[in-house]
Amino acid sequence: MALQHAVSGERIALQRGEDDIANFTSIALIKTDHMELIRLVVPVDKPMPEHRVEGEITLLCLEGEIAFEAHGRTTILQPNEMVYLAGGEPHAIGAKKDAVALLTILLHPGDNSGGPTHK
Known part of the structure; x- marks a missing residue:
């Protein structure tokens, strides 16, 4: 079954469910030709390499405390704080x-991959 993304004007709930942390339940909320919006769940014991x-x-x-590593340093994000990162x-x-x-990913026109490429 294909994932249903939100459509223009539709309300999107961002709160997590009871089992989201235990099951790493991240979900793509919206995907267009130009951007992807993902509710990302990051449990303490399951970092993204x-x-x-x-x-x-x-x-x-939105909730918890995130350690974001880029440019040779770690930035700690608390609720209502954000970080921007250039493509690549x-x-x-x-x-x-x-x-x-x-998580918002701006996609290049014609490039709908948007997914991570592991180094």
Whole structure:
């Protein structure tokens, strides 16, 4: 069954479910030709290893505490703090406390891959 993405004007709930942290339940909320919006769940014990994304990204911490590694340093994000990263920059994401974030990836026209490329 194909994942249903939100359509223009549709309300999107960002709160996590009871089992999201235990099951690493991240979900692509919206995907268009130009951007992808993902509710990202990052448990403390399941960091994302270093990877690259071709498009520019923003990562907004909604809950918990995120350790974002890029440019040779670690930035700690608390709820309502965000970081921007240029496309193609290697980065890693971990959680100091179980976390939920909103990840936006700007896709290049005609490039719908948007997915990470591990270094």
